[in-house]
Amino acid sequence: MDFFAEVLIGGLLSGVMYSLVAIGFVLIYKASGVFNFAQGAMVLFGALTYVCLLEKGLPFWAALGVALAALLAMALAVERWVLRPLVNRPPITLFMATLGLAYLIEGGAQALWGAQVHALDLGIEDVPLDVAGLMVSRFDLFAAATAGGLVLALSLLFNRTRVGLSLRAVADDPLAAQAVGIRLPRVWAAVWGVAGLVALITGLMWGARLGVQFSLSLVVLKALPVLIIGGFSSVGGAIVGGLIVGASEKLAEVYVGPLVDGGIENWFPYLLATVLLLVRPAGLFGERPIERV
Numbered sequence: 001m002d003f004f005a006e007v008l009i010g011g012l013l014s015g016v017m018y019s020l021v022a023i024g025f026v027l028i029y030k031a032s033g034v035f036n037f038a039q040g041a042m043v044l045f046g047a048l049t050y051v052c053l054l055e056k057g058l059p060f061w062a063a064l065g066v067a068l069a070a071l072l073a074m075a076l077a078v079e080r081w082v083l084r085p086l087v088n089r090p091p092i093t094l095f096m097a098t099l100g101l102a103y104l105i106e107g108g109a110q111a112l113w114g115a116q117v118h119a120l121d122l123g124i125e126d127v128p129l130d131v132a133g134l135m136v137s138r139f140d141l142f143a144a145a146t147a148g149g150l151v152l153a154l155s156l157l158f159n160r161t162r163v164g165l166s167l168r169a170v171a172d173d174p175l176a177a178q179a180v181g182i183r184l185p186r187v188w189a190a191v192w193g194v195a196g197l198v199a200l201i202t203g204l205m206w207g208a209r210l211g212v213q214f215s216l217s218l219v220v221l222k223a224l225p226v227l228i229i230g231g232f233s234s235v236g237g238a239i240v241g242g243l244i245v246g247a248s249e250k251l252a253e254v255y256v257g258p259l260v261d262g263g264i265e266n267w268f269p270y271l272l273a274t275v276l277l278l279v280r281p282a283g284l285f286g287e288r289p290i291e292r293v
Contacts, residue, residue, distance in 0.1 A: 006134050007254050008247055013140035015246020016147045017209070020202040021223040022230065022238035023150070024195050030233045031167055031191040033091070034083065037098040039199060040220035041105035046071045046196070047203030047212045048109050051118040068200055074105070075196035079188050106217060115214065120207040143205050147239070150201060154194070154235055163190050225273035231286025240284060245269045 021043070028036040049070050053063035078101060086094055126139040158164035166187045169177040178184055203212075206219050222245075230241025253265040276283070 011247035011250030015242040016144045019242030022226040024198045038101040040217035041102040042199035043203040044217040046200035047207035052113045071196035075192040079192040118212040122208045225269035228273040231283030234285035237285030
């Protein structure tokens with residue numbers, strides 16, 4: 001029973017890391033209806049900028065501040081110069097624009113900082129910790145606490161501030177929001193800025209786990225089943241989806257994997273997401289589009 005609990009808790013904590021990636025997608029999709037394929041490249045750019053500045057001798061807080069400023073500037077530039085001119089274009093056009101942006105940002109990061117692999121030490125050792133008789137990774141606990149704090153901050157932003165109220169209005173009906181005086185470019189710029197902050201936090205967490213390298217941008221693939229299960233428009237859904245994916249893939253690997261020669265962890269979340277997609281296309285917490293006839 002203890003072994004089952006350790007596998008389950010380990011999976012849940014891993015799922016929190018997936019949720020961090022998914023939240024960045026949800027923010028942009030919720031405000032503008034765009035699936036931002038460049039989110040993974042933003043994660044890579046943020047982590048690479050931070051670790052390279054640190055290696056050049058900048059103190060921790062200075063490197064963090066400069067990396068955050070760079071991501072915010074990039075996010076605002078993307079919103080202003082790429083996506084805003086494409087408003088009211090077909091969704092596939094916007095998706096292709098973000099796909100092109102992903103390669104552009106990755107290429108820019110390589111030109112600026114090089115293609116070497118960098119180790120990132122956040123000062124949190126990835127060692128087992130005894131919690132009520134169960135062995136839990138200390139780094140996973142730190143990542144879970146970080147994700148919890150991030151979700152709490154986002155909840156306060158969306159529910160307690162004017163920016164959050166404007167964002168919810170824009171998400172419900174952009175034209176009606178514009179009619180009552182809400183400036184859409186300002187709201188979108190704020191959302192892209194927050195997405196840049198989330199990308200930096202995600203990059204630091206995953207960079208400390210995997211190392212800062214160009215394959216870091218592929219962590220977006222971990223977010224796809226999370227988004228399908230939780231829903232593309234719900235921050236809470238991203239958390240629940242991440243927990244489901246993390247727990248199910250670990251349990252499947254341990255208890256079902258030996259029956260099929262292992263390796264089930266890599267594809268089981270996609271199988272689970274596909275089954276749920278057939279039953280509930282909007283995900284567990286996604287909003288179904290309502291059309292008047």
